[in-house]
Amino acid sequence: MRPFSKIRDKAAWLWMLGSMVLVLIVPVLIAYGLIAKSTPLFQDNLIVDILMGSDWKPVRGSFGFLPFIAGSVYVTLMALLIATPLCLLTAIYLTHYARKRTLRLMHPIIDILAGIPSVVYGVWGILVIVPLVSDTIAPMFGVSTSGYTLLSGALVLAVMIIPFILNIMIEVMRSIPEELTESSMALGATRWQSVKKVIMRKAAPGLASAVVFGLSRAFGETIAVLMVIGNVPKVPASVFDPAYPLPSLIANNYGEMLSIPRYDAALMFAALILFVIVLLFNLASRFFITRYEMKQKGTLK
């Protein structure tokens, strides 16, 4: 080999290694930065007061995160409650009942849903979901509301996470051998009974991974939810109350955070909560998918 190409080879290797190292270092830097920036918050507030307190008055130095944590948890869980059964039924239908062509047609639809920007979902929420909640759903329960509610946020969020959950569920269902359904049906079970009793049991960890993955997507979703959920810093008492999730808190207040002491520490703490929770859920999702793969290989009984 000529010496020139040897140098070039070395340079290219360094470039690849350097890029990889950079990619691995950035999240560590982010974690460190967020922790360092949010510590001033704990100088004269107890962590219990911050996490469990519901009094949010930055001007007076009182930072109770409970309304925001509750807002995030409620809207995420409600979105999952709506999206999971829809995705599960659709995944079963596409993999066990529908023609192959239907599944092929469904793929671009899922891709497009996954690709639509958050802010466009928000516009759709304002155009369709908010009026639907204020004019149709709320009056059905005898409630009058502006439509900018927890329920609207959950509905928009549910649609946004459907492509992610559905995609994994279809992959999981497809990886289960056809023979299982066939032998179950040969024993006289209907297709639905086979799915319910045999396939679902086999697929359970994989499906759980899909749901947890959706959870982590939903938890950090910002703009779309912010646009329809009302943003009132109070723990919501019903689905027709406005809520104020953590990402909205950060997005809405970045402009004024410099003028009030410790406000920026509070917002960085909110970002830190998001960062940690999403990493934990992603970790849980990986755990389930690994279990599922082990189950497939038969190394786990």
Add this chain to the structure above:
Amino acid sequence: MKTKEAEERVMLWIMRFAALSIVLVLGLIILSILIRGLPSLSWDMISQIPKGGFYYGKEGGILNAIIGSLYLSAGATLLAMIIGIPAALYINVYAARHDRMAAAARFFLDLLWGVPSIVYGAFAFSMMILLGMRTSLLAGIVTVALFILPIMIRAIDEVLRSVSPGLSEASYALGATRTQTAFRVLVKQTMPGIITAILLSFGRAIGDAAAVLFTTGYTDHIPTSPDQPAATLPLAIFFQLSSPIPEVRDRAFAAAVVLTLIILIISLLARWLSHKYEKRRIKF
């Protein structure tokens, strides 16, 4: 006997309804955006910058946001490519010999995949305060590049992984170094797949609002250098939608149509390219 067949039939209808409702929701989203936005979409709308301020001025269009978004996403995608392609190659060429290392890198990237863009935005903003930087196109480009990196690397990695190991072995057997194998064999062989991954990352970059909210700022003008703030389409929608003036809100809806069309085109292009890739792939 009868009940299980009845259950079968009822469940089948429920499942059909679930699948259909997802298709209908997508149709409803696109339709509602088009119906509300298309009437305000005119040549003036996409060829003029807002006049008299984007929030209060009734005249003008969204050219500032269209150009700003294209600058931002192109810059961020390029920056992410410079780091992302070699990193993905590293996993597949150098780390591939140590199975554990490649698995660890993939695991780490998967963890990062879902980190919300608002976290990147908030972090970048606090760094900018620390360094005394103002909101600028460049700050936005760096932030969005960091945000799309894990997505791009994992997408390229999946494409590279699909190349059969026999191909690299053949290349080594002919005396090629690992770098030569990486760039001349792997990249060449998977080019359409890599372009698809890059297109999808571009789509993520152009559609994201939370990372640019803090870092890129907003302006009525088209930036002429990277240290100026820039308007972006997602923020053009987000800010102008809350305006009390109907003409300004029309601009937001027009921007939503433009953004949706860009995303649809990217999605179709990516799909077409990955079909092409499947066809010309060398299989062993």
